[in-house]
Amino acid sequence: xxxxxxxxxxxxxxxxxxxxxxxxxxxxxxxxxxxxxxxxxxxxxxxxxxxxxxxxxxxxxxxxxxxxxxxxxxxxxxxxxxxxxxxxxxxxxxxxxxxxxxxxxxxxxxxxxxxxxxxxxxxxxxxxxxxxxxxxxxxxxxxxxxxxxxxxxxxxxxxxxxxxxxxxxxxxxxxxxxxxxxxxxxxxxxxxxxxxxxxxxxxxxxxxxxxxxxxxxxxxxxxxxxxxxxxxxxxxxxxxxxxxxxxxxxxxxxxxxxxxxxxxxxxxxxxxxxxxxxxxxxxxxxxxxxxxxxxxxxxxxxxxxxxxxxxxxxxxxxxxxxxxxxxxxxxxxxxxxxxxxxxxxxxxxxxxxxxxxxxxxxxxxxxxxxxxxxxxxxxxxxxxxxxx
Amino acid sequence: xxxxxxxxxxxxxxxxxxxxxxxxxxxxxxxxxxxxxxxxxxxxxxxxxxxxxxxxxxxxxxxxxxxxxxxxxxxxxxxxxxxxxxxxxxxxxxxxxxxxxxxxxxxxxxxxxxxxxxxxxxxxxxxxxxxxxxxxxxxxxxxxxxxxxxxxxxxxxxxxxxxxxxxxxxxxxxxxxxxxxxxxxxxxxxxxxxxxxxxxxxxxxxxxxxxxxxxxxxxxxxxxxxxxxxxxxxxxxxxxxxxxxxxxxxxxxxxxxxxxxxxxxxxxxxxxxxxxxxxxxxxxxxxxxxxxxxxxxxxxxxxxxxxxxxxxxxxxxxxxxxxxxxxxxxxxxxxxxxxxxxxxxxxxxxxxxxxxxxxxxxxxxxxxxxxxxxxxxxxxxxxxxxxxxxxxxxxxxxxxxxxxxxxxxxxxxxxxxxxxxxxxxxxxxxxxxxxxxxxxxxxxxxxxxxxxxxxxxxxxxxxxx
Numbered sequence: 060x061x062x063x064x065x066x067x068x069x070x071x072x073x074x075x076x077x078x079x080x081x082x083x084x085x086x087x088x089x090x091x092x093x094x095x096x097x098x099x100x101x102x103x104x105x106x107x108x109x110x111x112x113x114x115x116x117x118x119x120x121x122x123x124x125x126x127x128x129x130x131x132x133x134x135x136x137x138x139x140x141x142x143x144x145x146x147x148x149x150x151x152x153x154x155x156x157x158x159x160x161x162x163x164x165x166x167x168x169x170x171x172x173x174x175x176x177x178x179x180x181x182x183x184x185x186x187x188x189x190x191x192x193x194x195x196x197x198x199x200x201x202x203x204x205x206x207x208x209x210x211x212x213x214x215x216x217x218x219x220x221x222x223x224x225x226x227x228x229x230x231x232x233x234x235x236x237x238x239x240x241x242x243x244x245x246x247x248x249x250x251x252x253x254x255x256x257x258x259x260x261x262x263x264x265x266x267x268x269x270x271x272x273x274x275x276x277x278x279x280x281x282x283x284x285x286x287x288x289x290x291x292x293x294x295x296x297x298x299x300x301x302x303x304x305x306x307x308x309x310x311x312x313x314x315x316x317x318x319x320x321x322x323x324x325x326x327x328x329x330x331x332x333x334x335x336x337x338x339x340x341x342x343x344x345x346x347x348x349x350x351x352x353x354x355x356x357x358x359x360x361x362x363x364x365x366x367x368x369x370x371x372x373x374x375x376x377x378x379x380x381x382x383x384x385x386x387x388x389x390x391x392x393x394x395x396x397x398x399x400x401x402x403x404x405x406x407x408x409x410x411x412x413x414x415x416x417x418x419x420x421x422x423x424x425x426x427x428x429x430x431x432x433x434x435x436x437x438x439x440x441x442x443x444x445x446x447x
Numbered sequence: 448x449x450x451x452x453x454x455x456x457x458x459x460x461x462x463x464x465x466x467x468x469x470x471x472x473x474x475x476x477x478x479x480x481x482x483x484x485x486x487x488x489x490x491x492x493x494x495x496x497x498x499x500x501x502x503x504x505x506x507x508x509x510x511x512x513x514x515x516x517x518x519x520x521x522x523x524x525x526x527x528x529x530x531x532x533x534x535x536x537x538x539x540x541x542x543x544x545x546x547x548x549x550x551x552x553x554x555x556x557x558x559x560x561x562x563x564x565x566x567x568x569x570x571x572x573x574x575x576x577x578x579x580x581x582x583x584x585x586x587x588x589x590x591x592x593x594x595x596x597x598x599x600x601x602x603x604x605x606x607x608x609x610x611x612x613x614x615x616x617x618x619x620x621x622x623x624x625x626x627x628x629x630x631x632x633x634x635x636x637x638x639x640x641x642x643x644x645x646x647x648x649x650x651x652x653x654x655x656x657x658x659x660x661x662x663x664x665x666x667x668x669x670x671x672x673x674x675x676x677x678x679x680x681x682x683x684x685x686x687x688x689x690x691x692x693x694x695x696x697x698x699x700x701x702x703x704x705x706x707x708x709x710x711x712x713x714x715x716x717x718x719x720x721x722x723x724x725x726x727x728x729x730x731x732x733x734x735x736x737x738x739x740x741x742x743x744x745x746x747x748x749x750x751x752x753x754x755x756x757x758x759x760x761x762x763x764x765x766x767x768x769x770x771x772x773x774x775x776x777x778x779x780x781x782x783x784x785x786x787x788x789x790x791x792x793x794x795x796x797x798x799x800x801x802x803x804x805x806x807x808x809x810x811x812x813x814x815x816x817x818x819x820x821x822x823x824x825x826x827x828x829x830x831x832x833x834x835x836x837x838x839x840x841x842x843x844x845x846x847x848x849x850x851x852x853x854x855x856x857x858x859x860x861x862x863x864x865x866x867x868x869x870x871x872x873x874x875x876x877x878x879x880x881x882x883x884x885x886x887x888x889x890x891x892x893x894x895x896x897x898x899x900x901x902x903x904x905x906x907x908x909x910x911x912x
Contacts, residue, residue: 076905083667099474099642100898101670104905109667114675120683138599138607147611157611160694164616164623167687171627174679175634179661182672187662201665202645204474204897279515280592 061241067191068211069222071231072200076102079206082229083108086208089225093214097192097201119177120170127169131162191239200233209237317410319395330388335414337421345419348412352404361423372400377420378427390417467560467899470743474897477744481889481896482646484739489886492738500878507872510865511586519589521865528848528860533587534698535840536870539723540580540877541621541695542716542836545688546724547573548628551635552684555677561752563899564745567892568735569728570632575880576727577625579873584617586869613697620694627687631680637663638673638894692720699843706786706847709774715767719836722760722806726832729753733826735885744891747820754819757832761810764839768803782852790846794859798838799846805835 073079079096086094087110096105139145140152150157179185192198192209201207208231210222219236226234246252274280289295293303321327335341350359356374358364363376376382382390394413397403408416425433468477489497514521524531547569554562585591597618599608608615640660647653663669696716699707729750736745775787790799809831812818819825850857884890897903 076903080905095664096667097665098667098670099665100638100894100903101667101674102905105667106671111668111671114672116672116675117679120679134599135610139610143605143607147609150611154611160613160616160690160697161610161619163686163690164619164694167683167690168623168626171630171680171683174676174683175630178634178672178676183661183663183669185661185663186658188657190662190664192664193662198664199645202642203478279518279590 062238063241065239066212066219067237067239068209068217069219069226070192070195070197070207070209070235070237071226071229072197072233072235073206073208073230074232076206078230079208080104080108082208082226082231085225085229086210090216091210091214093211093217095209095211097198097207097209099202099204099206102206114182116174116178116182119181120174123173123177124166124170127166128162130169131165132158135161189240189243191237194240195235195237197233197235197237205232319405321392322396324396325398327392330386330392333387333391333414333417335411335418337418341415341418342422344412345415345417345422348408349416349419352407353416356401360427361420362427374401378424383424383428387414387417387421390420466901467563467746468744468896468901469746472743472900474900474903477896477900478642478646478893480740480744481891481893482643484886485643485652485889486647493882493886497879497882500875500882503871503875504879505872505875507869507875510868510872514586514865514869515589515591519587521863523860523862523866525858525860527851527856527858528845530587530844530848531860532862532866532870533583535837535844536873537580537583537587538695538716538840538844539837540576540583540873541692542720542723542840543727543877544573544576544580544624544628544724545692545717545720546728547571547576548624548631548684548688549721549724550728551631552681552688555681556685559752560899561749563895564749564891565728565732565753566895567632567635568732568745568890569724570628570635571884571888571890572728572731572881573628573724574625574632575877575884576724577621577628578880579877581621581625582873582876584614584621613694613701616694617698620691624687624691627680627684631684634673634676634680635892635895636888637661638665639889639892641665642893643889689717692716699847704847704851705780705783706790706843709771711767711770711774715764715771718760718763718767719806719839722757722764722810723833723836725753725757725760726829726836729757729825729829730833731881733822733829735890739885739890741891744896747822750822750825751816751819754813754825757829758810758813761806761813761832765803765807768807786847786850789850790842793846793850795842795846795849798842802835802838802842805831806839809835 071082073082076098079098080102083096083105087108096102096109098105135158136153139154144152146152147154197207197209208226210217223234275282276284278285289303291304294301295303298305321330349361353361355367356365356371357377358366361377363374365371365373367373391413393401394408394416395403395405404413472480522531522533524533547566550562550569551566555566582591585594588594596602597608597615599610608618637660640656641663644653644656644660647656693713693716696712700709700712702708732745732750732753736742772787775783778784790796809828812824812828818828845860849859
């Protein structure tokens with residue numbers, strides 16, 4: 060380091076621990092405040108010789124240690140009892156005995172880290188690599204086996220000759236003047252520095268992109284997205300027919316399956332009786348299913364006015380006398396078995412839904428062919444239902 | 448100051464304080480000796496040693512890569528022994544990692560001056576052993592890149608970790624132990640970095656040391672807080688070191704498995720950890736003091752003291768083995784009794800008797816002063832203790848799991864080459880780090896050892912401490 064001609068302080072080297080203790084006591088006795096002792100290892104009794112007060116570092120440890128205790132206990136309480144309460148092993152949400160190990164560990168962690176960082180940053184005021192004492196012959200000597208004392212030039216009592224005489228009278232083996240180093244500045248808008256920043260930014264971006272978009276999806280880091288299992292529509296190498304999706308074994312009966320005795324018969328001699336009463340719920344369900352499955356061909360009112368505009372043969376209206384005269388079981392049979400161009404809807408609509416559709420068709424038929432009596436009845440009913 | 452032979456005296460004078468540093472070295476000479484490995488180029492022997500350990504490391508890395516690619520089915524782990532080598536190795540390495548903090552913290556609080564010569568090295572070994580240990584739970588889960596879920600952070604699943612699970616306690620205990628050991632170690636290194644900074648002539652080294660020394664000035668206004676901090680850290684690390692293996696033992700003790708479900712586990716594990724840790728420190732120190740000419744700083748007295756600790760903790764471990772058997776008999780629980788009879792006489796009896804002979808019988812030889820102070824003998828015993836302690840974890844994990852309550856779910860355990868390869872790799876990692884450490888950082892704390900040398904302290908404080 061280049062030095063300016065501004066004086067930082069005067070240093071003295073001593074060659075044994077007794078004389079440095081003695082020197083420190085004398086310097087304090089003379090009234091100097093801004094001085095320091097540099098020794099390669101801590102000397103017993105130096106703190107009292109220099110008149111230093113007890114270190115307050117312990118309070119930092121105490122404060123942060125207890126903060127750690129409080130924080131982690133509250134955090135475990137909050138996460139295990141409030142944010143996502145879950146009973147684990149029959150323990151209460153706030154299972155204090157089971158929280159003790161982590162509470163202890165976290166207390167120690169925070170206490171230790173705060174002690175070290177507090178010491179380095181707050182008490183030592185480090186990192187400080189530009190201190191005037193660095194890179195001096197004095198520092199190189201006290202680093203090995205000499206004991207040094209420095210009185211700073213900005214001490215109120217500082218006088219160059221007096222300090223030098225004091226040191227020599229105390230038995231210093233070397234006395235040296237230390238000057239402030241030349242301030243080294245680092246310009247931000249330096250072409251080299253900017254280029255360096257750009258290269259670093261590009262490298263970090265590229266690495267991040269690669270990690271998040273490529274690396275994470277390579278084997279084996281692929282988040283289990285590639286597995287040795289057959290997924291739907293996939294070819295199988297195991298079965299002779301190469302089909303990944305298998306059909307159930309012949310004769311398999313699904314749970315809750317009720318067989319329909321007239322399946323495949325175009326015009327059976329007898330029909331089932333409607334087991335579903337035409338309740339409000341049943342009709343509502345029938346309407347919903349009718350509008351979904353039947354109305355595309357039969358029309359919304361079952362008039363046979365297909366929305367498919369002739370792309371598919373229009374079915375007959377369900378309001379013909381023939382359809383009105385059908386027993387419920389006959390309509391149910393048509394839905395279940397299919398008729399002419401109409402396929403079976405047994406796979407799409409369940410048994411109960413099919414009967415509900417039949418109920419709804421009955422409602423449509425009644426309303427389409429309503430008599431005057433029906434209208435009077437409705438008027439009477441709606442007027443009596445008006446809420447006052 | 449050569450230590451007088453025991454035969455010179457009619458009786459041993461125990462009031463005489465044994466000097467920490469032998470050979471009447473000056474402080475400049477001490478620094479010279481300790482800094483020598485950093486000032487000189489590596490020798491051929493050093494490079495050969497490094498090559499061997501890196502080869503082990505690479506072999507382990509290959510076995511790991513294959514395991515991760517094809518899945519954990521490459522290992523011997525299966526039902527009912529689902530905790531195989533990874534957990535055994537984890538507990539083994541955590542145990543090794545207990546010596547360092549014990550030496551640097553507990554012996555510091557007990558004012559054992561002899562700890563100075565070995566503390567730095569033991570702390571470094573702690574850090575490396577905990578690094579090895581920390582890898583194994585991640586290896587065990589088979590997808591270590593998902594380990595982030597072990598940390599409680601606000602995630603997209605709105606889930607927190609299960610704070611009442613011993614496995615999560617482990618995460619906190621081991622990571623806290625590693626962090627605290629690391630900052631403790633680094634705190635001790637700051638003055639040494641400054642010494643290295645002031646003595647080096649190389650520009651690159653100086654730059655590196657400047658960064659790590661943070662601008663330390665050996666100032667007494669710094670030393671004052673530094674000593675306080677060291678005391679506080681020692682006070683914090685002492686319960687911490689005891690808690691870590693306690694928490695590790697909870698992994699077993701909290702389970703209901705016979706052979707694991709036992710209240711003796713925490714003290715038994717801690718004693719075993721100190722035992723194995725000291726054995727490993729002795730194993731490595733014997734070579735280090737020879738290779739780097741540190742015989743005057745890491746003296747035979749140090750090794751003697753360490754061997755005494757090995758003898759003590761080895762006896763404690765032996766006592767725990769006996770207590771386990773007694774409790775199995777005394778409990779009157781036939782399943783518990785079966786587990787222990789099966790341990791000693793079942794299909795894994797060979798591992799049990801390796802454990803007992805290495806951990807209980809051989810360390811008893813340290814009752815003899817001649818054996819405690821004989822380097823080749825102590826090396827053999829220390830290695831046997833390491834073997835025995837690895838088998839202790841093997842016995843606990845495998846023999847308890849392979850035959851539990853239901854004979855219908857009994858099975859066996861056969862490790863594969865990948866299991867053994869990963870174990871060898873962990874030794875490779877450990878020794879690679881140790882070898883690199885001996886060449887890049889001072890293996891003895893220079894500032895502490897200088898303070899312990901003759902005439903280092905003011906005379907009116909002589910005899911104090």
